[in-house]
Amino acid sequence: MSRMAATRDGYGDALLALADNSKVVVLEADLGKSTKSLHFRKAHPERTVSCGIGEQNMMLVAAGLASNGYIPFASTFAIFTERAFEHMRNGVARPNLAVHLCGSHGGTHTGTDGSSAQSIEDLAIYRTLPNVVVMHPCDDVSTKALTMQLPKLGSPSYMRTARNKTPVLYDGRESEVEIGKGIVLREGSDVAIIACGVLVHESLEAAEKLSAEGISATVVDMHTIKPLDTGLIDLLAQKCGAIVTAEDHSVIGGLGGAVAEHIVGSNPVPMEKIGVQDRFGESAGAEEMLEMMGLKSHHICDAVKKVIARKV
Amino acid sequence: MAGMSISEMEEMARKCRVEICKMTHRAQAGHPGGSLSEIDILCGLYGHRLRVKPDEPDWEDRDRFILSKGHASPGMYALLAEMGFISHEDLKSYRVKGGVCQGHVDMKWCPGVDFSAGSLGMGLSFGMGCAVAARLDGSNRNAYVMVGDGEIQEGSVWEAAMAATHHELGNLKLFLDCNGIQNDDFCEAQMRMFDIPAKWNSFGWAVKVIDGHDMTSIVEAIDWMDTIDDKPAVVIAKTIKGKGVSFMENNPAFHGAAPSDEQLAQALSELGVEA
Numbered sequence: 001m002s003r004m005a006a007t008r009d010g011y012g013d014a015l016l017a018l019a020d021n022s023k024v025v026v027l028e029a030d031l032g033k034s035t036k037s038l039h040f041r042k043a044h045p046e047r048t049v050s051c052g053i054g055e056q057n058m059m060l061v062a063a064g065l066a067s068n069g070y071i072p073f074a075s076t077f078a079i080f081t082e083r084a085f086e087h088m089r090n091g092v093a094r095p096n097l098a099v100h101l102c103g104s105h106g107g108t109h110t111g112t113d114g115s116s117a118q119s120i121e122d123l124a125i126y127r128t129l130p131n132v133v134v135m136h137p138c139d140d141v142s143t144k145a146l147t148m149q150l151p152k153l154g155s156p157s158y159m160r161t162a163r164n165k166t167p168v169l170y171d172g173r174e175s176e177v178e179i180g181k182g183i184v185l186r187e188g189s190d191v192a193i194i195a196c197g198v199l200v201h202e203s204l205e206a207a208e209k210l211s212a213e214g215i216s217a218t219v220v221d222m223h224t225i226k227p228l229d230t231g232l233i234d235l236l237a238q239k240c241g242a243i244v245t246a247e248d249h250s251v252i253g254g255l256g257g258a259v260a261e262h263i264v265g266s267n268p269v270p271m272e273k274i275g276v277q278d279r280f281g282e283s284a285g286a287e288e289m290l291e292m293m294g295l296k297s298h299h300i301c302d303a304v305k306k307v308i309a310r311k312v
Numbered sequence: 313m314a315g316m317s318i319s320e321m322e323e324m325a326r327k328c329r330v331e332i333c334k335m336t337h338r339a340q341a342g343h344p345g346g347s348l349s350e351i352d353i354l355c356g357l358y359g360h361r362l363r364v365k366p367d368e369p370d371w372e373d374r375d376r377f378i379l380s381k382g383h384a385s386p387g388m389y390a391l392l393a394e395m396g397f398i399s400h401e402d403l404k405s406y407r408v409k410g411g412v413c414q415g416h417v418d419m420k421w422c423p424g425v426d427f428s429a430g431s432l433g434m435g436l437s438f439g440m441g442c443a444v445a446a447r448l449d450g451s452n453r454n455a456y457v458m459v460g461d462g463e464i465q466e467g468s469v470w471e472a473a474m475a476a477t478h479h480e481l482g483n484l485k486l487f488l489d490c491n492g493i494q495n496d497d498f499c500e501a502q503m504r505m506f507d508i509p510a511k512w513n514s515f516g517w518a519v520k521v522i523d524g525h526d527m528t529s530i531v532e533a534i535d536w537m538d539t540i541d542d543k544p545a546v547v548i549a550k551t552i553k554g555k556g557v558s559f560m561e562n563n564p565a566f567h568g569a570a571p572s573d574e575q576l577a578q579a580l581s582e583l584g585v586e587a
Contacts, residue, residue: 025448049444052478054471057437061475064441064455067419067426069372070448072441087434087468095420095428 003168007161007197008104010143012036015073017144019044021151025065027051027074029058035075035104035161055080059087059099066097071151078103078119078160085125092156093129100150106136106160107248108276108293109198114283119160120276123196124253126158127226133157133179134226136247136255138200141170142223145177153179162248164286166201169221182229188216191304192236195246196222196255199274199295203246206300217304228258230266237267242307244272246300248290251275270310272303316359318527324394325355325527326583329556331390331403333579336570339407342415345566346460347387349491349524349551350379354391356530357456357487361538366396369423375453376442378427380435381460381489382416383568388425389413397424433466435459436486440476443484443544458487462494465503470515477516482541486517489524491553493564509548517546524549557582 016039018024026048032038041048049065051058055076062072081088081103092099108118126134133155137143143161150157169185170176176183182194186207195203200221207217218240222229237243243263245256256273263269276293290296316324328351336342358364363375379388386406393400398412405411412422416430427438439457446453463469476484490508492499499505512519518540522529533547553567554560557579560571571579581587 025444047448049479051475052471054468054475056433056468057440057471057475060434060437060468060472061441061444064438064443065445066441067438068442068445068449070445086431087437090428090431091434091438095418 004165005140006165007143008036010140012039014144014147015040023071029076031076055084056087059084060091062099063091063097073100075102078106078122093131096131100157102159104161105163108281108289109286110163111286112283115280118281120250136160136196137223139168142177145174180224182232183221186219188218190216191242192218192240193244194220198248199246202297205297237269242270244303246274270307272307321355321359328390332386335386335406337576340570343383345553346384348555349553350489351387352525361534376426376455378435378439378457382429385417392424432463433468436472443481454483456485461490473515476544484544485537486546488548491551493553512546521548524551
C-alpha cells in the first residue's frame, strides 16, 4: 500500500519551504487551517495577512503586494476564490501581477460538505483568463514541487488542491514535475487517458483493469491545464489514435475542454470526456461522490471501450 | 515638485480642467464630471505632498497613488502631464488606439499610474496591499487612494475598510470624492448612503470632512493625514461634480458625456482660456 496524503498538505509544506525567500507573503481568508497555509502563519506571522472572511479584498491586497515586489500566495476554498473572480480578472490577470491563488477542496471528491463546497467549474473559469497558469496536481509531492516553482513564474497562477487523501505517486521523483509538462505514468498504444487531480489514480486503476482485457492504455498526469502540453497531446493522438480525458470537474471547459479545443485543430482523433455531467453534487462520501458522478475507474474503462470503437 | 504654493496648485488645477474638457471633447467620450470634482484634491496631493519622481516613475520607494475611480482618468492624465510624467502631446492619445491614455487608468500603459482601474471598489484593497508592503519594507512611504462616493456602494470597499483598521495601517490614506452623483443619477436616488463620516468612524478610521475645492483646506487635510500613524485616515471631501464649468456642475448628464463644440468653447471661456 502506497503512502496516502492530501494535495493541500503539499501546498502547506511548500509555503513553509519557500519562507527563506523574504519576499514570499501569505494571505488568508479564515481558512488557513483547511488550505494548510497555517504552517506558514505559525512560523512567520509577520508575513501573513489575515483578510478575514473577505476574498475580494484578499485578492487585491495580494495584487498590491505583488506590485511592490512581493510574491503573494493567497488561498481559500476553490469555490470561494470564485467569489473574487472579477477581482482576479481585472485586478490580477489584466495587469499580469504574479499573485498565486490556491483553491483547496476542489471537486466533488470534497464530499459531505455538499454541493456548495464542491467547485466543479474553477479550472474552466481561470483557464479563460490571459496570463494565468492553471494547475491541478494529483499528490502532495507534485503539489509541493509545482508550488516551489511559482516564485520564478513571473505571472499569476491558480492551483486547485483537494481535501481528501489520495495515493502518493511521486516520492523521490520531484524532479520529474515541471509546470506545463504532462507526465506519462504508463505507456500504451490503444488509447491515451489524460487526467488530472484525483482522477489520475482512477485512470491508473482503469489502465490496469483494461490491460487484463488486452487493451493497452497510456496514462498521463496533466497537472498543468494551462499552458497545456500540446506537444505531448499531439504525440499521443498520433500514437494511440484515441483520447479519454478524466477530471473531477465539469465536462464543460476544464481539462477535457482544453484537450478537445486543441486536438480539433491538429489531430482530430476520437475523444471521450469523463467528468461531471453539467450538474451539481450533493452530500456524500468522497468515493460515493465519484461513483455518483461517473468518475470511477470502471466509468473510465467504459469510456475507453467506447472511444476505441469509434476509431476508424 | 511637492512643495508648491497654494496659488501654484490652484493654477495647476485650472490648467488641468482645461485639458479635461479638451480630452473628452476630442474623444467625444469619457468622464468629465468626476474628473472636475477630483482635480483640486489631486493637484493638492501631488503639488504639496506626494513623494514621486516624474523622471523615474518606477522608483521603488515612491508614495503610491491609486485612483480607484478609474473612469475619472482625464483628471489623472492632465495632472500627470502637468507633473511631467507624460507629455501634453500624450493627452491626445486619450481613448485612441495605442495611446498611453487608455479609457481607464492603466499601470501597464501609462507612466506614473500605480493601479489598473476600471472596475469600481478595488482600489482601496490594492492600496492596502501597497501599505502592507511598505511596512514589511520598513519604509515610511504612504499609499494614497481616491474613491468616489457612489463607489462605496461596492461591498468589497467595506472588506478593505475593516481589514485596514484590523492591521492598523497608518500609512494608508484615503480620499473620498463626494460629488453626490453616479452613473445613472444622483446618489440619493440610486442608493442612499446616509451618514458617510459615521460609517468610516465606526470602522475605526480617522475621519476629516473638508471642502474638496478649497486648496487651503486640502493642504491642511493632507498635513492632518500625516499626523495619523496608528490607523488609516480618510478625508471626506465635499465636491461638486463638473466643478468649474457651469453647465456641467451638479449635472448627472456629464458623468459620462463629452462636451459638444459649442459647449467646449463655453467651458474654455469659463476656465479663462482666451479664444
